[in-house]
Amino acid sequence: MTQNSPSGIQVIDRAAALLDAIARYPDPVSLKILAAETGLNVSTAHRILASLIHNRFVEKDSAGHYRLGLRLLQLGVRLHGNVDVRAIARPIMEDLRDRFGETVNLTIREGDAVVYIEKATPNRMIHVQQLIGSRAPLHVTAVGKLMLGAAGEAAIRAYAERTNLPAYTRNSITDLPRLIAACAQSLALGYALDDEEAEMDVGCIGVLVYDGTGNVSAGLSVSAPILRRRAEWIEDLMEAGKRLSLDLGYRPHPGPSAT
Amino acid sequence: MTQNSPSGIQVIDRAAALLDAIARYPDPVSLKILAAETGLNVSTAHRILASLIHNRFVEKDSAGHYRLGLRLLQLGVRLHGNVDVRAIARPIMEDLRDRFGETVNLTIREGDAVVYIEKATPNRMIHVQQLIGSRAPLHVTAVGKLMLGAAGEAAIRAYAERTNLPAYTRNSITDLPRLIAACAQSLALGYALDDEEAEMDVGCIGVLVYDGTGNVSAGLSVSAPILRRRAEWIEDLMEAGKRLSLDLGYRPHPGPSAT
DNA sequence: GAATGATTTTCGTATTATGAAAACATGTCT
DNA sequence: AGACATGTTTTCATAATACGAAAATCATTC
Structure with missing residues (x-):
């Protein structure tokens, strides 16, 4: 249901939706759930998540479930001002x-x-x-x-x-x-x-x-x-x-x- | 010079590079500098930043300079585990x-x-x-x-x-x-x-x-x-x-x- | 050990992001 | 002031990019 208005770049909106979906769960989440939650095709969700992992915004645990990555912490604490x-x-x-x-x-x-x-x-x-x-x-x-x-x-x-x-x-x-x-x-x-x-x-x-x-x-x-x-x-x-x-x-x- | 290896999705790599570039500066940064810093075309950088702003990963101050947005803090503190x-x-x-x-x-x-x-x-x-x-x-x-x-x-x-x-x-x-x-x-x-x-x-x-x-x-x-x-x-x-x-x-x- | 269910990879396609250039702001110097 | 210089935003035709159906692989269950 998290249908945010488009912002000009589709992938970024989708990536943001995925991050939000992950954040909503207290424990690492499966691809299936994330895809369902965001309304994305599994293969699309998978590809975007892979990219987010590459950029350390997301991590995958040993069970293959997704959780937020340390880059977010790193950036989060640097909020200027x-x-x-x-x-x-x-x-x-x-x-x-x-x-x-x-x-x-x-x-x-x-x-x-x-x-x-x-x-x-x-x-x-x-x-x-x-x-x-x-x-x-x-x-x-x-x-x-x-x-x-x-x-x-x-x-x-x-x-x-x-x-x-x-x-x-x-x-x-x-x-x-x-x-x-x-x-x-x-x-x-x-x-x-x-x-x-x-x-x-x-x-x-x-x-x-x-x-x-x-x-x-x-x-x-x-x-x-x-x-x-x-x-x-x-x-x-x-x-x-x-x-x-x-x-x-x-x-x-x-x-x-x-x- | 922050030339990260590609991850499958160009925009996400570029968005990450922009966030990093912003984080490197202690004060809000201009588009010009960010474009130069990431090697992106200004118009591309501008479009990606606009999308990041829409998603609250980035903010623009009254002078039109970019800084990190609160969404990062929000997500950052939820790091699971x-x-x-x-x-x-x-x-x-x-x-x-x-x-x-x-x-x-x-x-x-x-x-x-x-x-x-x-x-x-x-x-x-x-x-x-x-x-x-x-x-x-x-x-x-x-x-x-x-x-x-x-x-x-x-x-x-x-x-x-x-x-x-x-x-x-x-x-x-x-x-x-x-x-x-x-x-x-x-x-x-x-x-x-x-x-x-x-x-x-x-x-x-x-x-x-x-x-x-x-x-x-x-x-x-x-x-x-x-x-x-x-x-x-x-x-x-x-x-x-x-x-x-x-x-x-x-x-x-x-x-x-x-x- | 087949069958179910999930994850990952492939690949042809059309949608999507791209960037050159043009319009628009904003500030600066004479 | 006026005109230049510098930076920002928008436009738009183009092709590169992300897309997703389906196939292949992997894991789990009965």
Whole structure:
């Protein structure tokens, strides 16, 4: 069913579909299944997979089943721009995680969603798990609302238009005026809450991270079971956000030049 | 000059070459450069890049320059098999890092090299940096020598045949009998040293990690400036290696069945 | 040991990617 | 400003390329 719109080059679309299909399974997958899953002819799938193997995007185990290859890891960790943020954020995130004993996430905006690009999880039995690379709509996350707020009212309207503000829980904001107000208020306060808006039982606190050019470059957030979340964290989190922004070259006041 | 041998599908080879080219640059790159770098016609490069963008393997920034896309991260972190090891190893590695105050690496074997798949770096100004996804030949690394030892003498001979045991520093072992002896001894001791064999000034201690089926699944190592390396770490490291193996389902004695 | 089911290879064909060149941006210099 | 230079994007006729049906090979089951 993964019928993506064509992009100009058939093989690349097909190769991408195959990679996705492989990624969907927790264990190595057979050619048969992959061909069925992607709707490709087996011989075509086989040929493309052979090429992907040659390029180390895919590996074949001893049983002849396919799994993702190390090249993806190699390339994945080199994401430009983000690689810096991730590396710099890591220690700060670990510090927060130890302080709160909860999951700390780093996210960036991509289109109408936030994408999780790094996380620090505590050593507790129960904690919020966010898969790196997974996505969530802007209007149901703390960081997302801040990003919307920073983008301005017109952008929020456009976003609402495009997405129709679907509800994820009964707490999700699905009403444009309320969303605009919430985003503006969050931005003004410097932090945002997510009160079980994306998932029941989970609450977040988020802040924005700015880069050297003064643009929003990422979001930093804590996710915890709602009953364990503490308002005291807000201060620490805002502090960490500022710290991280400074580390990325952000200058608080648009200082009057000098080289 | 990155002239890879053809794999059966031209476009995929070319797309891979483009991704590599992008990854080589720390900042977003222009089409011109990418075309030159890969030897592709600009219009071809442009078309392939457009397709890669459509599939989110590549992004274009506001200046029209290309950088790697988030899909790579998404897929990269889902590497099957390794994902478990990485996740389980993370806390153990962080513990070791805090204990030693040095970089701790997790590696797996791929062909004739070890690949770094996870690391924990200390908060010190000077520490050993290993890029995730980067590679090093087996015979100049601690973990690599253990893996060779575990593979047996015949495999070491074959490895030597294939690679010719190139020297990386004046301490590298480039002589087959010595390598065989070193590997066997390391395996017997349960740990291996790398005394500035891969890079001057850097010393490592490595141990192996076994999975549930009793196979070598990864290697765990500390890398430090040679002057700071301590023999006392060996014990802790071996301990951690055993712990991690157990966590992965390894059973010390090949217990006599029972389901 | 035949039969079933999956993987791999082959090969003629038409679809698909190709790249030269032309249009379009963008920035630079006088 | 205007015109040049440089880089990007689109077009389009062409042939090289990827395609997939079917045959051959391999593995597994009954």
